[in-house]
Amino acid sequence: MKINKIKYLALLMLMMSLTSCEKFFDLKPGDSTPDEDIIENERDAQNILNGFYSGLKSSAMYGRYLTILGDLMTDASLAASGFSNQMGEMYSWRYNPGSADVSLVWGAHYSTLYNCNFLINNLHNIEGDSANINRMMGEALTGRALLHHNLVRLYGEAYQPGMSESALGVPYVTWNDVREPSRNTVVEVYDYLIEDIEEAIELLPDEEENQSTSLTKSFAYGLRARIALDMQDYETAAEYASKVIDNSLYSLTSGASFTNMWKEDEGNEIIFRVGYTISDPGAAVGYNFFNRESFDQYPSPDYIPADSWIDSYESDRDIRKETYITYSQTRYGWAGNLVYKYPTATGYVQQGMNMPKPMRLAEMYLIRAEANAYLGNADDARDDLQELIETRISGYTIDNELDGNNLISFIENERKRELMFEGFNWFDLKRKGKGFSRIPQENTTLANDLVVNADNHRWIWPIPTVEMNGNSNMEQNPGY
Incomplete structure (x- = not known):
């Protein structure tokens, strides 16, 4: 029994790290150990939960794609002269159902969901500390929601109040056996x-540290606020963002502490970081912002920040500008601005190795500000913006006349200044129904004059070919 259990847990880990060439929902081997024998106690359950967290580290998850790929697909970044073409199909908006990146993201999500569902469906079989079992169940449910939220925003239409009841999203998977689900x-x-x-x-328990x-629980509150913002349910978005903001365990950082949050992945502004x-x-x-094998080499960046994003920082005193951007000579023979949001934490050998931070307190302030702006509570929105920005720009004072559409536009731009290259901008453009235009600039190459309109069908990613071929119930998105 012990050997079978170890083999099965190893198989779970393998499924999280590899994308199968078979249909993605065919995840469970027919001769596997029965579920009730795999999860016998709290330690077994925690090991499976740890497998879920390990899955989040994949390059097809927060390890790269979910954190930077979307923003690389907008006008915030440009392919550098000397570009290696990594993620090139996605950057140039030429992806299709057979594109590897599209398949990797889909496969990584559904294989990682297996761990969440395994716990949710089997935790009732074990005895132990009820509070600890409830905590693991709460984390698994939150993980299942997080992964499906990512998937529906990528492979489905943007949520709109009153949208067609037939608009296709993604399969919401709650099982572990082999099936061919429809969307x-x-x-x-x-x-x-x-x-x-x-x-x-x-x-989930209230956090004591x-x-x-x-x-x-604070992450779950924040995810509920994020989901409500998608749905334009602004009262709920403000309510749940407030639950996080009001938690004394979290606080906005400034000055050297803000810079250290990115350099060493530490600080009380971080609600969740991939560990x-x-x-x-x-x-x-x-x-991909450095692309070099050792620290004594000049970088060979694949992507550099757009001048338009850099110029959006209205003050050179903005700590974000000096933290997120650096000027460097490159191996391509030119010098220029580079994205420095992931400068490499102490001890890591590979350049750009930092913990992704899928949720920070700053996002909650921006969610509540946007929600209040749409609700007509301009004073409350300005108060949140003041509190956030004064930690980034010492002595900052917001314009008390900022209101209406001007206030909403200001918040949109503030989200770009604060959250760029954390995986938000592409989703923000999609939920707002906006396109973009890339502006060519010096030291750049491929697809830098790209215009993507709001009605471009590629705002909805295609269902991967491997899934279409293996699942007779799967329907492809229009245009592919």
Whole structure:
């Protein structure tokens, strides 16, 4: 029994790290150990939960794609002269159902979901400390919601109030056996997201200390706020963002502490970080901004920041500008601005190795500000912006006349200044129904004059070919 259990847990880990060439939902071997024998106690359950967290480190998850790929696909970055063509199909908006990046993201999510569902469906079989079991169940439910939220925003239409009940989302998977699921609608997916998150909130304990490498109750609150913002449910978005903001364990940082949050992945502004360790061989989220094998070499960046994004910082005193951007000579023979948001934490060998931070307190302030702006509560929105920006620009004072559409536009730009290259800008453009235009600049190459309109069908990623071929119930998105 012990050998079978070890083999099965190893298989789970393998499935999280590899994308199968078979259909993605065919995840469970027919001769596997029965579920009730795999999860016999709390330690077994925690090992499976740890497998879920390990899956988040993959390059097809937060280790690279979910953190930077979306923003590399917008006008915030440009392919550098000397570009290696990594993620090139996605950057140039030429992806299709057979594109590797599209398949990797899909496969990594659904294989990692296996761990969440395994726990959710089997935790009732074990005895132990009820509070600890509830905590693991809450984390698994939150993880299931997080992964499905990512998927529906990539492979489905953007949620709109009153949208067609038939608009296709993604399969909301809650099982572990082999099936060929059809796609749930976008509305159904969001209903399931809310159901999972609200159940998780009831189970997760109140934090007694900062536990930012776990999906805590504060993270669940923040994800509920993020989902409500997608749905244009502004009252709920403000309510749940407030629950995080009001938690004294979290605070906005400024000055050297802000810079250190990015350099060493530490600080009470972080609500959740993907917990890489020195021994992890995982993907380096900032690699494509440097692309060099050793620190004594000049970088060979694949992507550089657009001048328009750099120029959006209205003050040279803005700590974000000096933290997120650096000027360097390159191996290509030119010098220029580089993205420095992932400068490499102490002890790591690979350049750009920092912990991705899928949720920070700053996002909660921006969610609440946007929600209040749409609700007509301009004073409250300005108060949140003042509190946030004064930690980034010493002595900052917001314009008290900022209101209406001008206030909303200001918040949109503030999200770009604060959250760029953390995986938000592409989703923000999509949910707002906006396109973009890249502006060519010096030291850049491929697809730098790209214009992407709001109605471009590639705002909805294609269902991967391997899934279409292996699942007779799967329907492809229009245009592919």
